[in-house]
């Protein structure tokens with residue numbers, strides 16, 4: 001396995017309120033090279049936090065992450081050792097990740113020089129090459145982010161990520177902010193790039209159509225935990241966890257996952273506050289099949305087959 005995430009936790013202390021937000025509560029995932037992992041779950045379940053922690057942008061409170069045997073986070077010392085050039089993160093909003101006062105060519109060149117990936121005299125040719133790889137004309141390099149369309153800006157963010165020559169790309173809602181007409185183009189670009197550069201992807205989206213299009217395995221998250229994990233086909237055909245079932249039932253057209261309106265028809269209640277984690281299974285208060293033990297026993301992922309895991313002893317029987 002290439003990516004190994006072991007029991008990762010992330011807590012945020014909010015000073016103003018004195019509360020502790022439990023954003024990730026023991027995430028363990030393994031992912032093979034060249035695979036695409038789709039991550040789904042309602043807003044606030046910890047998807048972006050997990051993306052930041054895997055990319056090395058933030059340090060987990062505990063747990064370990066290795067990528068091809070090298071620690072992104074050194075488990076023993078638990079200090080941050082970012083492999084920024086091997087693991088890259090693309091955000092939903094390219095505006096927030098691009099400097100408004102920097103021409104996009106310079107923004108791409110900066111990544112190449114920071115990682116010392118080309119000699120000085122070869123940087124500008126590499127910038128042109130990267131622009132062409134993401135389908136942008138080379139004369140765009142002198143523009144500022146605000147002089148580009150949303151789709152072009154996201155292509156620049158992708159070029160900037162590729163400039164670091166990563167082998168793992170984490171895509172956090174990369175097309176959600178784009179016009180519907182541009183989404184398919186950017187999705188197809190991502191699929192082409194994956195082939196061309198033999199990339200491994202982690203793809204986060206609310207849109208199950210997009211997840212289905214690009215992923216081969218999926219992880220369903222609830223309150224900072226993975227409740228179901230496995231092959232996309234298996235899970236969509238035979239979802240086992242009551243939460244996954246509710247998510248899938250809530251979108252008959254397989255469109256937006258975690259849509260609060262449709263979800264409220266299949267699930268009672270609200271997602272609990274991550275500052276006040278429920279005991280036992282975090283889903284128990286909303287679960288249609290909960291038994292008394294669910295309020296005290298914390299479920300672990302149980303292996304149903306080599307490609308299907310579920311964190312619910314009630315359905316695993």
Ligand SMILES: Nc1ncnc2c1ncn2[C@@H]1O[C@H](COP(=O)(O)OP(=O)(O)OP(=O)(O)O)[C@@H](O)[C@H]1O
Pocket residue numbers: 012013014021022023041042043044045046047048049050274
């Ligand atoms: N820096 C922070 N300080 C305090 N709490 C935070 C911080 N970042 C995230 N959180 C909290 O951690 C939880 C998980 O947030 P996260 O952004 O990872 O969710 P998400 O699944 O990406 O949601 P969305 O689908 O809306 O993007 C939320 O309760 C959020 O409020």
Ligand SMILES: [Mg+2]
Pocket residue numbers: 047048049
């Ligand atoms: Mg998010």
